[in-house]
Amino acid sequence: MTSRNMNNYNHKKIEAKWQKFWASKKTFASKDFSKKPKKFILVEFPYPSGAGLHMGHLRPYVAADVYARYNRLNGKEVLFPFGWDAFGLPAENYAIKMGVHPSKTTATNIKNAKRQLQSWGLSFDWNREINTTDPSYYKWTQWLFLQFFKKGLAYEATGMINWCPKDKTGLANEEVIDGKCERCGTVVEKKELRQWYLKITEYAEKLLEGLKTLPQWPEAVKLQQENWIGKKTGINIEYSIENSDKKVTCFTTRPDTNFGATFVVLGPEHPLLKDKSLLNIDENIWKEIEKYKEKSASEADQDRTAENRIKTGVFTGLYCINTLNNSKMPLYVADYVLGNVGTGAVVGVPGHDRRDFEFAKVFNIPVVRVVQKDEKDTGEITSLEQVQEDEGKMVNSGFLDGLDIHDATIKIMDYMESQGYGKRVVNYKLRDWVFSRQRYWGEPIPLVHCEDCGIVPVPEKELPVKLPNVKKYEPTGTGESPLADILKWVKTKCPKCKKTAWRETNTMPQWAGSSWYWLRYTDSKNKKQFASIKNQKYWTPVDVYFGGMEHTTLHLLYSRFWNLFLEDQGLVTEKEPYKKRLPHGIILGPDGEKMSKSRGNVVNPDTIVNSHGADTLRMYEMFLGPHEATVSWNEQGHIGVKRFLDRIWNWVNEIAEAPHSKQVTSDKLQVTRIGDTPKVEKALHRLIKKITEDLEAFHFNTCISSFMEFHNEVKDEFITLESVRTFLVLLYPFAPHISEEMYQIIGESNFAKATSDRSENRKTKKQKSVQFEAWPKFNPELVMDKTVEIIVQINGKVKAKLTVDFGSTQEKVQEEVKKLEVVKQALLNETVKRTVFVPNRLINLVI
Ligand code: ANZ
Numbered sequence: 001m002t003s004r005n006m007n008n009y010n011h012k013k014i015e016a017k018w019q020k021f022w023a024s025k026k027t028f029a030s031k032d033f034s035k036k037p038k039k040f041i042l043v044e045f046p047y048p049s050g051a052g053l054h055m056g057h058l059r060p061y062v063a064a065d066v067y068a069r070y071n072r073l074n075g076k077e078v079l080f081p082f083g084w085d086a087f088g089l090p091a092e093n094y095a096i097k098m099g100v101h102p103s104k105t106t107a108t109n110i111k112n113a114k115r116q117l118q119s120w121g122l123s124f125d126w127n128r129e130i131n132t133t134d135p136s137y138y139k140w141t142q143w144l145f146l147q148f149f150k151k152g153l154a155y156e157a158t159g160m161i162n163w164c165p166k167d168k169t170g171l172a173n174e175e176v177i178d179g180k181c182e183r184c185g186t187v188v189e190k191k192e193l194r195q196w197y198l199k200i201t202e203y204a205e206k207l208l209e210g211l212k213t214l215p216q217w218p219e220a221v222k223l224q225q226e227n228w229i230g231k232k233t234g235i236n237i238e239y240s241i242e243n244s245d246k247k248v249t250c251f252t253t254r255p256d257t258n259f260g261a262t263f264v265v266l267g268p269e270h271p272l273l274k275d276k277s278l279l280n281i282d283e284n285i286w287k288e289i290e291k292y293k294e295k296s297a298s299e300a301d302q303d304r305t306a307e308n309r310i311k312t313g314v315f316t317g318l319y320c321i322n323t324l325n326n327s328k329m330p331l332y333v334a335d336y337v338l339g340n341v342g343t344g345a346v347v348g349v350p351g352h353d354r355r356d357f358e359f360a361k362v363f364n365i366p367v368v369r370v371v372q373k374d375e376k377d378t379g380e381i382t383s384l385e386q387v388q389e390d391e392g393k394m395v396n397s398g399f400l401d402g403l404d405i406h407d408a409t410i411k412i413m414d415y416m417e418s419q420g421y422g423k424r425v426v427n428y429k430l431r432d433w434v435f436s437r438q439r440y441w442g443e444p445i446p447l448v449h450c451e452d453c454g455i456v457p458v459p460e461k462e463l464p465v466k467l468p469n470v471k472k473y474e475p476t477g478t479g480e481s482p483l484a485d486i487l488k489w490v491k492t493k494c495p496k497c498k499k500t501a502w503r504e505t506n507t508m509p510q511w512a513g514s515s516w517y518w519l520r521y522t523d524s525k526n527k528k529q530f531a532s533i534k535n536q537k538y539w540t541p542v543d544v545y546f547g548g549m550e551h552t553t554l555h556l557l558y559s560r561f562w563n564l565f566l567e568d569q570g571l572v573t574e575k576e577p578y579k580k581r582l583p584h585g586i587i588l589g590p591d592g593e594k595m596s597k598s599r600g601n602v603v604n605p606d607t608i609v610n611s612h613g614a615d616t617l618r619m620y621e622m623f624l625g626p627h628e629a630t631v632s633w634n635e636q637g638h639i640g641v642k643r644f645l646d647r648i649w650n651w652v653n654e655i656a657e658a659p660h661s662k663q664v665t666s667d668k669l670q671v672t673r674i675g676d677t678p679k680v681e682k683a684l685h686r687l688i689k690k691i692t693e694d695l696e697a698f699h700f701n702t703c704i705s706s707f708m709e710f711h712n713e714v715k716d717e718f719i720t721l722e723s724v725r726t727f728l729v730l731l732y733p734f735a736p737h738i739s740e741e742m743y744q745i746i747g748e749s750n751f752a753k754a755t756s757d758r759s760e761n762r763k764t765k766k767q768k769s770v771q772f773e774a775w776p777k778f779n780p781e782l783v784m785d786k787t788v789e790i791i792v793q794i795n796g797k798v799k800a801k802l803t804v805d806f807g808s809t810q811e812k813v814q815e816e817v818k819k820l821e822v823v824k825q826a827l828l829n830e831t832v833k834r835t836v837f838v839p840n841r842l843i844n845l846v847i
């Protein structure tokens with residue numbers, strides 16, 4: 001044991017030292033317009049909650065950090081920024097709970113979270129830090145909103161919207177998950193409110209088209225967005241109502257089945273049911289319908305439309321006429337038809353739609369089959385399983401008989417359009433984005449209501465419209481924002497006519513600030529623009545975006561929409577903001593359940609940083625499993641990683657104390673070992689290859705096991721300091737603190753013959769940090785497989801294949817070949833005249 005070896009690995013001291021070093025030297029500052037190729041690596045910025053950051057944050061942040069450090073070593077100008085998404089419900093609810101103003105709690109929470117991030121050794125460029133609640137930031141959020149307003153894409157309307165009774169605010173459709181509030185899990189109600197909307201539906205097609213240009217996005221993410229946008233091509237069919245001048249228009253994707261239509265359903269929200277007089281409905285029936293309307297208003301869409309739910313409805317007493325065959329179809333009101341889908345009315349085809357079948361069974365409506373699945377299909381239908389929803393041939397359908405359903409669909413659409421009662425349409429599930437909240441802690445919507453001039457935008461030079469600092473900010477629950485009570489703030493002058501006018505009192509949703517934040521990072525200090533075109537051109541698009549699956553149809557969709565709109569205005573330079581999206585799997589607690597405070601299975605990253613160090617935490621976190629997989633935290637798992645780092649520490653210290661490169665191993669034999677043993681050389685080059693390829697493919701977890709294997713293989717071998725250095729460069733992205741320290745220990749300054757790249761970096765940065773090394777390259781010959789298969793030919797004809805050691809000589813191969821039975825046979829009465837040998841590939845005996 002050498003003296004240095006006695007020094008135990010003191011993670012606390014080492015980590016604090018290097019964190020201070022990086023911060024003071026601004027090691028990770030990114031330079032605009034550098035000559036190096038850029039790499040924009042983004043992680044979703046968090047809202048600074050009172051509980052601090054947890055393992056769920058750590059996972060993507062560490063992976064992104066590893067990738068950022070790796071890219072810097074590869075000569076990239078890396079932008080790896082961070083910020084705070086601090087407006088919105090979570091921050092506000094926390095403030096209310098604590099009884100402290102949200103601006104105060106936000107500031108405290110940010111401080112704490114920042115301390116955590118730095119203790120994890122994350123290499124963010126803090127020069128570009130942003131905070132969505134900072135007026136110098138939300139000035140631009142407001143400015144961007146006004147661009148939507150000026151183009152008519154932000155509009156005010158009164159409508160039935162989702163309302164969370166607990167959070168006392170309206171919600172966007174995207175914020176309603178399985179009928180519940182995305183934030184608090186309360187069942188969402190419907191409420192009629194005046195709201196601001198952003199016309200995301202105008203971008204439905206572009207949002208879909210854009211997905212096709214993103215080969216580096218996971219299919220699952222693209223599919224989720226696609227389904228959310230929900231494009232449907234079909235036809236609106238108009239049916240007349242007997243004894244009425246009114247008509248019912250139904251949207252269907254399956255007009256091919258229309259000969260099988262046996263009823264028509266209006267959703268309870270249908271405009272024809274607004275007033276009794278519209279349809280001439282019997283007095284008693286109308287009363288029943290009114291009751292039914294009320295009941296369905298309180299139910300969640302996804303319950304109403306669920307299969308297997310007992311179908312309910314009211315018969316209106318009226319009949320529609322199916323123009324195709326002049327049949328009478330009873331007209332019902334039923335809640336499984338939604339007001340905001342298609343036309344809010346459905347033509348019922350119980351033979352080929354499961355919900356229609358369920359409804360028909362309850363109301364004793366005839367079921368007619370018009371599609372035959374195959375020869376065996378008898379057309380009998382008594383149970384739900386027999387409802388034929390796809391593929392087959394038309395039967396009982398007049399001029400469609402015998403056609404495949406897809407051909408029939410085209411034929412009947414042509415026919416209906418030519419007859420004037422059908423019109424092809426494209427429908428989207430996507431709805432306009434409810435963009436206002438009745439809460440305090442958000443960006444004020446920069447508009448003024450004037451009696452004479454209407455809605456007037458606040459002039460650009462008066463932005464930001466600052467959020468007034470008030471004592472009372474609890475939600476009112478009345479549908480008005482708490483801002484409405486602050487007369488001093490609400491009362492203002494109309495920017496146009498200067499008369500008294502009133503500020504808009506709704507605030508923006510928590511998704512506003514994040515809808516453009518990556519752009520701000522490219523030019524975070526700009527006072528004249530949200531981001532200059534020049535800076536955007538250098539940095540955008542984001543090359544890799546690390547984030548969660550839960551944002552796929554929220555932030556990820558919203559920000560693509562903003563970006564597409566801004567691109568149309570010439571304000572941004574890319575159509576799509578994120579070239580690659582990399583979602584991560586969740587971490588389960590040691591008990592295999594999702595980590596949550598209520599379950600008490602939360603592992604606090606800070607505890608492990610304290611007890612075992614950030615490098616251990618980072619390495620273990622990477623080791624847990626593939627980035628995209630759900631992984632379980634093992635209570636003791638990190639201890640093994642710590643032991644590994646201890647071993648590395650001792651190993652490197654021993655080598656530094658008595659460098660193998662100078663060591664004379666045996667006086668007697670006069671052997672001086674000055675290079676790596678062949679085993680070390682091979683293992684090291686294999687490691688370089690493995691880590692490089694794994695990082696390029698974002699396979700972080702397999703890197704960790706490769707480090708362990710490598711050390712096992714070489715720990716008793718001669719290894720030069722140069723090779724140790726290479727190893728440290730490879731390890732550095734994962735365990736940066738200990739790598740920096742060991743880099744010093746092996747004498748970083750000893751490497752006089754550093755590559756020009758390295759010395760260049762050192763000169764300009766005057767820093768002795770691994771970060772300014774160059775990523776090592778592997779020698780392909782050294783990483784080749786140990787054995788190869790050689791083709792054995794006689795007179796040019798393939799006779800056999802032979803496995804030999806890589807690099808075997810001709811003599812050696814010849815010797816082996818002669819042992820082969822086929823060769824023995826062929827050589828019985830022959831002599832070899834000539835031998836052709838291609839190393840590692842072929843041997844040909846000419847006889
Ligand atoms: C007739 C029909 C026959 C339908 C058939 C389906 C099968 P998919 O098919 O999921 O893409 N629909 C239309 N508007 C609706 C509303 N407001 N509420 C509930 N359901 C509605 O969606 C299209 C189908 O959804 C439409 O095609 C319609 O039922 C139903 F054999 O019309 B179909």
Ligand code: ZN
Nearest residue numbers: 450453494497
């Ligand atoms: Zn005015």
